[in-house]
Amino acid sequence: MKKWLIPGILILAVIVAVAGYQILGGGPSISGETVNWRQLGELDYITGNAPPELKALDNQPVKLPGFMVPLEDEQRQVVEFLLVPSPQACIHVPAPPPNQMVYVKMKKGVPAMQGPIWVYGTLKLVTKQSMYGDASFEITGEAIEPYK
Structure with missing residues (x-):
């Protein structure tokens, strides 16, 4: 279970960063x-x-x-x-x-x-x-x- 913790956190961080980029106007919303x-x-x-x-x-x-x-x-x-x-x-x-x-x-x-x-x-x-x-x-x- 511990071996999946760090990759899971990295994947979650990427998802949050991409979503934040879109929401905050960093990318087109349309x-x-x-x-x-x-x-x-x-x-x-x-x-x-x-x-x-x-x-x-x-x-x-x-x-x-x-x-x-x-x-x-x-x-x-x-x-x-x-x-x-x-x-x-x-x-x-x-x-x-x-x-x-x-x-x-x-x-x-x-x-x-x-x-x-x-x-x-x-x-x-x-x-x-x-x-x-x-x-x-x-x-x-x-x-x-x-x-x-």
Whole structure:
């Protein structure tokens, strides 16, 4: 019995650490279908017509990779940002088309990130305007994490 005590304690510690990491916001608490930019690009942003596969994602939890363009002056904690498919799609070049920009409003502030990220949240097919251009999509964000 004693030979199982230490391995049992180690396994329990790992389980508690993983659960604590999720509960305290260390990892995403939402899962969803992984969406890619090619799917979003199928939306005709002039007419608003979307293929059935894209319409099926409306108001659904998703996971989408991209790059953050903060819409706020606060650089430490960000609540609103645009998610774009490439790091070059920022304010220094012409904005991407609306079907290649997603307006993200986080439920709580997240750290501003420079590299690629995953955004977890609920996708809506709705046009949102920002100072950097129109976005054909909105995500109510639950969590972000670095893209790995």
